[in-house]
Amino acid sequence: MVRYEVPGVNEHMSFLEMLDMLNERLTEKGEDPIAFDHDCREGICGMCGMMINGKAHGGFKGTTVCQLHMRHFKDGDELYLEPWRAAAFPVVKDLAVDRSAFDRIIAAGGFISVPTGSPPDGNAIPVPKEDADLAMDAAACIGCGACVAACPNAAAALFVGAKISHLAHLPQGQPERKRRALAMVRQMNREGFANCSNIGECEAACPKQIKLEVIALNNADYIKAAFTERPETVSGGVG
C-alpha cells in the first residue's frame, strides 16, 4: 500500500484526469507513475476499472471510472484504490489486470457462426421490437469485469449471461443456442471463475446496468442443454 497526497483537484476533473495529474507530478519528482488501464474515456471500451473504497468503478450508478467526476468526492477524502479482485484476473501492474479469460470465453462459443459472404437480406428475418430491445439491453455489456470484481465468489455469471441473453433473444441465435450455453459455461469454469450464488453484487456494480435476469436465462439454457445435448455436439465440431 502506498499513500499519495493529491492537492489542487478540480471538481470538474474526471477520476482518471486526477490520476493523470498525480502521475505527472510523480514523474516530475522522479517517482514511478501509477499504472492503470484506460482508453476511450467515454465509458464504452471497457478497458478502465478499479476498486475505489471497495466498490467497483467507485460504486456510482451506471458509471465507469473514466466517467466518474471528482465533484462526487469531498476535499480531504481518503480513497483506497485496488485492482479488480479475482484469481481469474491476474494483476499485470498496479491497477492493471489481465482479463483475457473473457476473450477465451467468447472464443469458446459467444458468437453466431456465420461466414462472411451472402447472408439473407437484413429484412428477411423480422425480429419483434421487444426482442430486439431485450437483446440490446444484454448486448450493452462492455466486458470491463466489474461484475467479477464485485462478486464475493469472483463469478463471471453476469458477463456470460449477458452474451447468452443477447444472442438467445434473437432468431439468428437459436440454432447454436444450446451448444453456446454449454461451451461458454464450460470455458468459464476452466478459467477459474467460481459459481454464482445469487448475491446480486454484479448487477449493482455493472456500469451498463445489465440485469440479473440474464443469469437466470443462462442457467435455464444451460440446464436444458445439459439434459438434451449429445456430448459430441459440444466437443469440437467446426464452430
Next chain:
Amino acid sequence: MELVSNAPSGPIERSWETHKFGLKLVNPANKRKHNIIVVGTGLAGGSAAASLGELGYNVHCFCFQDSPRRAHSIAAQGGINAAKNYHNDGDSVYRLFYDTVKGGDFRAREANVYRLAQVSVNIIDQCVAQGVPFAREYGGLLDNRSFGGAQVSRTFYARGQTGQQLLLGAYQALERQVGLGTVKMYPRTEMLDLIVIDGKARGIVTRSLNDGKLGVHFGDAVVLATGGYGNVFYLSTNAKGCNATAIWRAYKRGALFANPCFTQIHPTCIPVAGDYQSKLTLMSESLRNDGRIWVPKKAGDKRNPASIPEEERDYYLETRYPSFGNLVPRDIASRAAKAVCDAGRGVGETGLGVYLDFSEALKRLGPQKIAERYGNLFEMYERITGENPYEVPMRIFPATHYTMGGLWVDYNLMSTIPGLFVLGEANFSDHGANRLGASALMQGLADGYFIIPYTIGSYLANIKTERYSEDAPAAKEAVANVAAITKKLLDANGKRTVDSYHRELGKILWDYCGMSRNAAGLKKAAGMIAELRQDFWRNVRVLGSNEEFNQSLEKAGRVADFFELGELLCMDALHRNESCGGHFREEYQTDGEALRDDANFCYVAAWGFQGAGRPPSLTKEPLVFNYVKPSQRSYK
C-alpha cells in the same frame, strides 16, 4: 514515381464486378500456407482478420489494448449508412455514391466511393446475420433514421451504441476464428516497425507492452488497420491510446502518406472545461435532428439562456442554410460555430461553446420520446458536465474527430509498398476532404469484410512465398531501429513529462492548423513544432525501463511520431492553396464558404519520406470525375 490507382475503367456500375473477376484466386489448399499479419482490431482490422482466417489463411493479429474488443470503433454512436432504400424515399447506390463524393468536396476517387456504396448493403445483411441488435420497428423490420446531413433515411443504428454493436459482431467473428485456430491473437502488443525485403512488406517488429520484449513476425502480406491520427491534436474524441505509430513507421519505410491536412472537426462535442482535460467527448450528431443550435445575438451576452428572449437569439445555421438548417455537414457546422465564437458570441465560462437546445423538441414530442431517442446521450452529458439537458440547453463546441488523410492505397487497398495493405481510417481513400456522418463504420467494414478478402488473394497468388529467419538483414536492422528509439527515449532523462509535450504540440496544431488555416500561421506552426520536437528529444523524462509494463514509454514513442506527422500536416495544409472540406484556408473563400481550386488542386497529394531532416517528396494522383461533376457545394 507515378501513382497507379488500378481503378478499373468502363461503366462504374460494373467496375467492381469486373475487377473482382480479373483478380487471381488462391487455391484453398494453398491458403493455409500463407501467413498474413493484421495490425489493429477495430471494424476494419477485426472484420479483415476474421474473414481472412475463415478463408483459410494463417492470420496473426495484433492490438495494443488488452483485448481486441476495445478498439475505438467501439465508441461510434450514431449509425452506419447503407443504400437499402427500405423506406422508399428515393435512396439508391448511386445516390449514396453521389452524396459521398459531394460531401467529400470532390477530393475522393470515384471508383472507390462507388464500390463502397455498392457493398454497403451487404454489410447490413452480414451484421444482422451475426446478431447485431439493430433498432427495429414494431413490425420487426429494421429501423432507419436520417443522419448527418443526408436527405434520405439510410442510417441503421443500435441505440446510441452502433459502433459498439458492430465491433462486437466483428470481435465475435474474430474470436470464433481464434477458437478454430486460424487466427492467433496478440493483445497488448504494439507494432513498431515494418520489415521490407526486396521491396515487399514481409513482416513487422513488435514490442510486448507487458514486458518490453521485441518480436519479429513474418508474413506474406501485412495489413494495417490502425485507425487515424486525430490524437496529433492531443485533445480529440479519439481514445487515449489511438496513435499513428504503425502508419508513420510504414511511411518511413516508403509508403506514401496522402492528404494529411484533411482532418475532420466534429461540431457536437462537450466543450473543454480546463487545462487538465485529457480528451473530448463527442455527443452524437443525431442530436442535431431535434436540437436547435443558437447563440445570443449580442456579443458578450452572459445571461442565463432561459432569460434570453427568442428575438435575441441567433439560430445561425437555420438562417444561413435554410434548406439543411441544423443538419449541414460537419465541416460547415464546425466553422460556423467557430465564427460566432470568434465574434464574441460564444457561451459558457470560456466563451468557446454554442447552445444545442431541446426545449422546442421537448414541447413538441414530450420528454418520453426525447428520452427514447437520446436518453443515454443526455445522461452522459449530465455525468460529465453536471447539467441536466432536459432543463438547460447543452453547450457544445467542435473537436477533432476523424482524419480523412492516411496512407495512400490503390483500388486494391495496397499502399505503395507491395504487400502492405491499409484499411479503414488508416488509409485515405473514400472520404475525400470531409467525411459524412455514419460513413466511417461503413468504410471500415466494407474494407475488412468485402474488399481485402478478394484483393489480398490476387497479390498472394502473384508472389513467391518466402520463409525468412530473424537473422535476415532487414529484420535485424528493423529491430535495431526500434531498440535505438527506445534507448534514446529512456536516456534523455530530462525534466518534462511526455504529456506536457503532447499537450503543447496539440495546442500549436489546433491554433494554426485546426478549423481554419492561413499561410503565415502554418509556417509559424511548422517552425514551432520543429523546435519543440528538438527540445522533446533532449528534455523528455521517461522513467523506468524497457523491460516492464511502462505506459510512459509507450506514450513517448507515439508522441515522437506525432511531432513528425504534425510537421507534415502543416506542410500539406500550406501547399494546398485552396479550401475544401475540412481544410479551410482563410485566403481562399467566397462569402465565408470554402473555395476550391479544381484547376490546380484536383489531386491527391501523396508525400514520400526522403530521410530525416530532408523535405518529403510530393507525388500527385490526379482525380477525374466522370460521374459526379464538381460543383460548389451548397447547403443553402
